[in-house]
Amino acid sequence: MEYERERPSGKPRSAFGRAWLFCAALALPALVFILLLILREKLDVATSLLIVACLLLYLALISAALIDSLVRPLQTLTNVIASLREGDYSFRARGANTRDPLGELAAEVNALADLLQGQRVRSLEATALLARILEVMHAPLFAFDRDNVLQLINEAGTQLLGRPYARSFGRTAAELGMEGFLSAPDQTIHGFGTKSTRWLLRKAAFRQDGVPHTLLLLADVSVPLQEEEQAAWKRLIRVLGHELSNSLAPIKSIAGSLLMRVDTMGLDEDTERSFRRGLGVMESRADSLHRFVQSYRQLAQLPPPSLRNVALAPLLERVVLLEQRVAVQLDAVPAITLHADPDQLEQMLINLLANAADATLENHAQNHVQMVRVSARVAENSAWISIEDSGLGIANAENLFVPFYTTKPKGSGVGLALAQQIARAHGGEVLLVNREDGQGARATVRLPLP
Numbered sequence: 001m002e003y004e005r006e007r008p009s010g011k012p013r014s015a016f017g018r019a020w021l022f023c024a025a026l027a028l029p030a031l032v033f034i035l036l037l038i039l040r041e042k043l044d045v046a047t048s049l050l051i052v053a054c055l056l057l058y059l060a061l062i063s064a065a066l067i068d069s070l071v072r073p074l075q076t077l078t079n080v081i082a083s084l085r086e087g088d089y090s091f092r093a094r095g096a097n098t099r100d101p102l103g104e105l106a107a108e109v110n111a112l113a114d115l116l117q118g119q120r121v122r123s124l125e126a127t128a129l130l131a132r133i134l135e136v137m138h139a140p141l142f143a144f145d146r147d148n149v150l151q152l153i154n155e156a157g158t159q160l161l162g163r164p165y166a167r168s169f170g171r172t173a174a175e176l177g178m179e180g181f182l183s184a185p186d187q188t189i190h191g192f193g194t195k196s197t198r199w200l201l202r203k204a205a206f207r208q209d210g211v212p213h214t215l216l217l218l219a220d221v222s223v224p225l226q227e228e229e230q231a232a233w234k235r236l237i238r239v240l241g242h243e244l245s246n247s248l249a250p251i252k253s254i255a256g257s258l259l260m261r262v263d264t265m266g267l268d269e270d271t272e273r274s275f276r277r278g279l280g281v282m283e284s285r286a287d288s289l290h291r292f293v294q295s296y297r298q299l300a301q302l303p304p305p306s307l308r309n310v311a312l313a314p315l316l317e318r319v320v321l322l323e324q325r326v327a328v329q330l331d332a333v334p335a336i337t338l339h340a341d342p343d344q345l346e347q348m349l350i351n352l353l354a355n356a357a358d359a360t361l362e363n364h365a366q367n368h369v370q371m372v373r374v375s376a377r378v379a380e381n382s383a384w385i386s387i388e389d390s391g392l393g394i395a396n397a398e399n400l401f402v403p404f405y406t407t408k409p410k411g412s413g414v415g416l417a418l419a420q421q422i423a424r425a426h427g428g429e430v431l432l433v434n435r436e437d438g439q440g441a442r443a444t445v446r447l448p449l450p
Contacts, residue, residue, distance in 0.1 A: 019066075019067045019070065019071070020063065020067065023059070023062075023063035023066065023067065024063075027059040027063070030055065030059065031052075031055065031056075034051060034052060034055055035052075038051065038052075070102075073093075073094075073102045073106065074102075076093055076094065076106075077093050077105060077106060077109055079091065080092065080093045080109055080110075080113065081109065084112070084113055084116060087120075089113050089116050089117035089120060091113070092110050092113060093105075093106035093109050093110055094106065134154035134155070135154065135155055137154055137155075137156055138156055138220075139156060139217055139218060139219050139220070140153075140154065140156045140157040140159075140160040140199075140217075140218045141153065141154045141156070141157055141215070141216070141217050141218075142157055142178065142181075142215070142216040142218075143206075143213050143214070143215050143216070144173055144182060144213065144214045144216070145208075145211060145212075145213050146211060146212050146213070147172070148172050148173040148174070148179070148182060149170060149171070149172055149173075150168060150169055150170065150171050150172070150173070150176065151169075151208075151213065152215075153165065153168050153169060160192065160218070161176055177192075178192075178216075181201055181203075181216055181218075182214060182216070184201055184203075185203075186201065186202060186203045187200065187201065187202065188200075188201050189201070189221065192218075197220055197222045198220075198221055198222045199218040199219065199220060199221065200218070200219040200220075200221045201216065201217075201218060202216070202217040202218075202219065203215065203216055203217075204217075248286045248290045249290075251282065251286045252282075252283055252286040252287055252290065255279045255280075255282040255283040255286065256279075256283055258275075258279050259276065259279040259280065259283065304425065305340060305341035305344050305422075305425050305426055306341045306343075307339050307340060307341060308339070308340075308341075308342070309337050309338070309339060309450070310337065310338045310339075310340050310342045310345065311335075311336070311337055312333060312336040312337070312338055312376060312383060312385075313333040313334075313335070313336070313376075315342060315345060315346060315349070316330060316333055316349070316374060316376065316385070317330065318346065319346060319349045319350055319353055319374075320353070320374060322350060322353075323353050323354065323357050323372070325357050325361060326357045326360050326361060326370045326371065326372055327370060327371045327372070328353070328357075328371070328372045328373075328374060329371055329372070329373045329374065330374045330375075331373070331374065331375035331376070333375075333376045334376065334377065334378055336376060336378060336383045336449070337449075337450070338383060338426075338447055338449070338450070339450035340426050340447065341426070344422045344425070344426075345422070345426075345447075347418070347422065348418070348419040348422040348423060348430075348445070349385070349387075349445070351416070351418060351419050352387050352416075352419055352430070352443045352445070353372065353374070353387055355389075355416065355443070356372045356387050356388070356389035356391070356441075356443065357372055357389070358391075359389045359390075359391025359392065359440065359441065360372055360389045360390050360391050360440070362391055362392065363390065363391045363392050363439070363440075370390065371390060372387065372388065372389050372390070373386075373387070373388040374386070374387050374388075375388075378449070381448065381449050382428070382446050382447060382448050382449060383446070383447045383448075383449055384444060384445070384446055385444070385445040385447070386442055386443070386444050386445075387442070387443045387444075387445075388435060388440060388441075388442045388443075389440045389441055389442075390438070390439060390440040391439070391440050391441060392439070392440075393434045393435070393439060393440060393441050394432060394433070394434050394441050416430070416432070419445075423445055423446070423447065426447055426448070427447070427448045428445060428446045428447040428448060429445075429446050430443065430444070430445050430446075431443070431444045431445075431446070432444075
């Protein structure tokens with residue numbers, strides 16, 4: 001079908017002009033017929049002009065009405081389509097119910113407008129849902145373009161970077177210290193910054209406006225990894241404890257029996273003294289090693305907590321009274337009630353307070369005032385218990401909660417691991433960091449409130 005003709009000047013004639021041209025062509029036979037009739041009847045000039053003028057006026061009015069009935073719907077459709085192009089889907093074309101080509105065209109345009117409006121609503125809802133999901137996600141999420149420029153970040157991501165959204169968006173991965181994540185393979189474990197948290201990296205590629213992007217999702221796997229490590233330690237402790245106990249018991253028993261028979265052996269004084277000293281050392285070391293093994297078996301066989309309501313203030317007062325080696329300052333404790341096992345909590349706090357006192361005493365040459373401070377507060381629907389010492393601080397924070405690891409000459413490496421295990425059994429955790437306001441370390445216990 002031919003929609004437009006080329007004029008001699010090369011410019012296409014408008015649809016409006018073509019409509020008038022066709023109307024003039026349709027009216028031409030009538031004009032010719034009237035002129036022939038006037039010539040045949042030999043009418044006077046005034047009558048002839050009147051007839052021709054009336055005919056021309058009639059034809060002009062009919063042509064204008066015809067053109068208006070065709071052009072106006074097209075103009076309406078043009079306005080509706082222009083509104084759709086500009087993103088306004090509220091306009092609709094009239095005459096969509098008529099059974100003619102213009103009515104069918106109007107119906108199709110209205111259907112297209114309804115479809116686009118529905119797609120826009122679904123797109124807005126999906127965008128709002130995605131924004132809500134990103135807002136409540138605890139896992140940091142980042143999206144970088146092909147130039148490694150950050151294009152998307154959620155609230156957890158800004159908290160991980162330690163900078164607001166305005167100072168993060170549009171920065172390169174090198175500026176954010178994340179170039180290692182972009183070059184690392186998928187499903188690998190990494191650290192970030194100065195924190196000891198371990199992150200599982202998940203990577204995915206996607207396109208936006210035809211440009212490739214990289215999506216990074218970081219999952220905190222510190223707690224699961226530590227739980228796996230603790231489970232492995234427990235299995236090892238159970239095996240070693242069983243084997244060592246089976247061997248130490250007869251050694252201690254034989255050494256004791258031989259020690260009691262030394263008097264009947266008729267040995268000279270020096271030999272008897274050597275026998276007694278050697279057998280005494282064997283019995284003493286076997287007994288010490290047995291107690292050492294039993295302390296680790298305590299870690300491996302910690303029973304589930306027996307939960308009940310516990311007032312925190314009296315519990316802290318009892319724990320503080322047990323430590324007499326250094327001065328312990330107990331700040332005012334708010335009225336906090338925990339749903340916990342009081343015996344396990346008391347054991348955990350005793351271990352942490354003993355560690356704080358040991359650290360303070362080790363640094364006695366530099367401390368004019370040997371003091372440990374204990375405080376408690378409520379925040380984020382949890383109780384936070386802090387124990388601050390005035391020791392030398394933490395030298396190796398990565399191995400603090402690993403069983404067998406200790407920095408004390410006579411330590412067993414059980415206290416902190418047992419404290420962390422008790423805290424996690426109650427849904428909390430133990431954090432140990434160096435103090436920012438002075439020398440020493442701060443042990444913080446977080447326990448959820450009922």
